[in-house]
Amino acid sequence: MDKVVDLYLNDSSTRRKWKHFLEKLGLNNFSSREIDVIDHTLGLVDDDGNLVGTGSIAGNVLKYIGVCNEGAQPGARFNKIVTALQQYIFNQKIFHSFVFTKAKYSKSFQHLGFNELAHTKQAAFLESGTPDVNAFLDTIPKVKDQKNKKVAAIVMNANPFTLGHRHLIELASQENDLVYVFVVATNASLFNTDERMKLVQAGTADLKNVFVVSGGDYMVSRATFPAYFLKFPDDLVATQTQIDANVFKNIIAPRLFINSRYIGTEPFSRTTSFYNQSLIQVLEPSIKVVLVPRFEVNGQVITATKVRQLIKDDNLLAIQKLVPSTTMDFIKNNKEILQDRIKKGMNIDGN
Amino acid sequence: MEIKTTGVAGTLESSDIQIMISKGTDGIQIDLDSEVAKAYGDQIKKVITDTLKKYGLDNVKVKATDKGALDCVIEARTLAAAQRATETSDKPELGVL
Numbered sequence: 001m002d003k004v005v006d007l008y009l010n011d012s013s014t015r016r017k018w019k020h021f022l023e024k025l026g027l028n029n030f031s032s033r034e035i036d037v038i039d040h041t042l043g044l045v046d047d048d049g050n051l052v053g054t055g056s057i058a059g060n061v062l063k064y065i066g067v068c069n070e071g072a073q074p075g076a077r078f079n080k081i082v083t084a085l086q087q088y089i090f091n092q093k094i095f096h097s098f099v100f101t102k103a104k105y106s107k108s109f110q111h112l113g114f115n116e117l118a119h120t121k122q123a124a125f126l127e128s129g130t131p132d133v134n135a136f137l138d139t140i141p142k143v144k145d146q147k148n149k150k151v152a153a154i155v156m157n158a159n160p161f162t163l164g165h166r167h168l169i170e171l172a173s174q175e176n177d178l179v180y181v182f183v184v185a186t187n188a189s190l191f192n193t194d195e196r197m198k199l200v201q202a203g204t205a206d207l208k209n210v211f212v213v214s215g216g217d218y219m220v221s222r223a224t225f226p227a228y229f230l231k232f233p234d235d236l237v238a239t240q241t242q243i244d245a246n247v248f249k250n251i252i253a254p255r256l257f258i259n260s261r262y263i264g265t266e267p268f269s270r271t272t273s274f275y276n277q278s279l280i281q282v283l284e285p286s287i288k289v290v291l292v293p294r295f296e297v298n299g300q301v302i303t304a305t306k307v308r309q310l311i312k313d314d315n316l317l318a319i320q321k322l323v324p325s326t327t328m329d330f331i332k333n334n335k336e337i338l339q340d341r342i343k344k345g346m347n348i349d350g351n
Numbered sequence: 352m353e354i355k356t357t358g359v360a361g362t363l364e365s366s367d368i369q370i371m372i373s374k375g376t377d378g379i380q381i382d383l384d385s386e387v388a389k390a391y392g393d394q395i396k397k398v399i400t401d402t403l404k405k406y407g408l409d410n411v412k413v414k415a416t417d418k419g420a421l422d423c424v425i426e427a428r429t430l431a432a433a434q435r436a437t438e439t440s441d442k443p444e445l446g447v448l
Contacts, residue, residue, distance in 0.1 A: 076365065079418070083362040083369070095357040095371065112363045113384045113416030130357060130373050130414060 002052060002077060004084045007043040009035070018043070021051050025066040033230055038063065042084050044077055055081045057089055061223055062099040075108070082112050086128075096129040098223045100243075117218075118246035125224060125243045127217075136216045137255045140180070147257045149177040152290075153248075154262045155219045156181065157228075157304075159189040160331070161199040162323050164264065164302035167295035172262045173207045175290075180256065182215035186222040188229045190308055190338060190346050195330070202326035218247055220275075227271055229350065237271055241278035249283050260288040267294065267301060297321050307331075308348040311338050352407035358436030361420075361428035368420035370399070370432040375412040379403055385417035398422050402429040406444070408437070 009015045018041065019030055037058040044053030044067065053067035062085055067077040089097060099109055106116055106124035114126040117133060127133065143149065152172045158165050172179045183200050187193040193214075201212045217223050224244045227237045252258065261283060266273040280289045294301040302322050310319050311331060320328060331338065342348055354374045361369040381396050388395075395417055402425075403411055420428070434440040 073365075079363045079365070083364060086359075086363075086369075090359045093356070095359065095373070111386075113369065113414065130371060130412065 002044045002046050002072070002080060004080065005043050005045055007041040007054065009038065009041055017051055018054060021054060021068075022064060022066050025068070027064065027066060033232070034063070040088060042081060042088065044081050044084075046071070053077045053081045055085045057085055059222070060089060060094050060097045062097055065099075065101075075111070078108060079112060082109075096127065096131060096217075098217070099126050099128075100124075100223075101126070118243050118250055120239060120242045120246065123239050123243060125247065133218060133251055136218060137252070140213050140256065141211050142256065143178055146178070149257065150175075150260075151178045151180070151256060151258045152176040152260045152262055153180045153182060153253070153256075153258045155184065155215055155248075156200070157184040157189060157220070158191075158196045158200050159304050160191045160196065160307060160323065161203045161327050162302050162304050162307060163297065164295040164304075164322075165200070166203055166324055168262055168264055168292055169204055169207065169210060171292060172260075172290075173210050176260070177209060179207075179210045180258065181210060181212045182219045183212060184220045184228075185214045185216050186220070186229060188222070190311075190341055190348055199327050199330060203324045218252060220244060225275075228275075232271075234274070237274050238278065241275045242282060244275070245278045245282035248279075249287060253283075253287050258287065260290055262290045262292060264295075265291055265293050268303060268305065305349065308342075311335070312342050312348060314339070352433075352437050352439075354408065354411065354436045355438045356436060358432040358434070360431035360435065361424075363416060363418060365418050366420060366424070368395075368415060368417045368425050368428050370425075370428045371414040372403075372408075372429075372432045372436040373412045375410040378409065379411045379413065381413040381415060383415045383417065385415070385419075387417070387419060394422070395420075395425060398425045399429050402426050403433060406430065406433045406437075408433060411436075 007014055007018055009018060038056045039058055041056040043051050046052045055065040056063045067081060101124055103119050103122055103124045106119060109126050110116060114128040116124055116126045118125045154168060154172060156165055169181060181200060183197050185193055204210045204212060220228050222229060224247060225240045227240050263276050263279060266276055283289050307319055307322055319331060357373040359371045361367050363369055379400050381399055383392055383396060385392060399413055399415060434443060
């Protein structure tokens with residue numbers, strides 16, 4: 001009978017064995033970016049003490065799952081390791097999990113009750129447990145007869161909310177009956193999730209047909225699109241952006257009757273410009289992608305990156321022209337806290 | 352009986368069933384995943400529903416991933432998940448079975 005054991009990757013000989021096992025199965029990406037986020041690793045050993053399966057957990061994401069089926073019933077070891085990983089997160093009161101896997105393994109996870117949210121030629125993205133994407137969509141406000149309305153969506157991190165964001169939302173608000181603004185939920189930015197959400201709400205309070213809601217785990221989140229928050233090689237960025245776009249196209253948009261998505265042109269961030277390309281490629285023609293040129297003040301493009309730099313430089317006067325008064329007030333009142341976060345190592349050059 | 356948290360019992364291994372129970376608003380709603388759903392889906396759902404009702408739960412969201420469990424296993428897993436979800440594992444009502 002196979003036994004589930006804890007594997008401690010800090011131990012170099014365990015780590016070597018684990019890595020060797022996965023390499024034999026064709027997993028090759030052992031960059032520290034992937035490994036460092038792992039919370040716990042489990043192994044499966046057979047009667048002779050050989051490693052025959054493994055799987056890891058990072059937050060609520062299952063990673064590095066691999067089994068050797070030699071001398072066992074096909075699927076039995078896979079089911080056992082996934083069960084053990086789930087039990088591990090259940091003990092921490094995490095009842096909702098994701099897995100990002102090669103497309104060919106999607107079916108194996110679906111047999112264990114995972115629900116596929118999106119797939120590309122290479123990769124698949126699945127979730128399991130509760131609250132799932134349907135529960136998420138149930139919490140989003142809707143209007144009467146929504147399916148006959150013109151509904152648009154914008155996804156933004158708004159770190160912080162600038163006049164550029166405002167311009168984009170205003171345009172969508174004029175051109176549509178209803179606009180959803182999904183604010184990125186992953187908390188990995190200078191302005192925390194709560195602050196970003198409140199500033200978007202405050203900055204759009206006068207626009208009656210705009211709903212500001214959380215993007216949850218499904219729109220530009222650490223689960224669907226980790227490259228938005230950390231630097232990744234180009235091929236992985238392409239896969240992730242396609243997955244994110246597919247989740248939007250297959251699940252989010254149809255349930256909310258969204259027929260267009262507004263995005264700002266991206267002259268600076270390489271990752272975001274990749275994302276825009278994937279959105280156009282995946283969403284068109286069923287969902288219209290409206291590419292809006294960046295809003296300019298005195299011939300200069302407004303970016304939240306610049307605002308963050310100015311906060312660091314303590315140049316509040318220059319920020320005044322770039323953000324609405326609601327955001328300005330917040331920055332004035334919380335200048336020290338924000339500068340302190342930057343001093344403590346919060347990256348302000350990313351997204 | 353009140354559901355206080357999400358409760359899970361069971362595994363994804365052969366002959367078992369994994370039951371996840373959380374708060375519902377619209378009666379007992381079961382999302383069943385089983386390779387034998389065509390033949391036994393109704394029976395599996397009936398066993399889960401009956402067990403929950405006997406335990407005094409009427410508004411429940413259930414996710415069940417079945418791997419060919421027998422009725423007695425389904426009952427036991429449902430009861431265990433219900434106890435965990437209602438945080439009553441320390442005073443089990445085995446009479447429900």
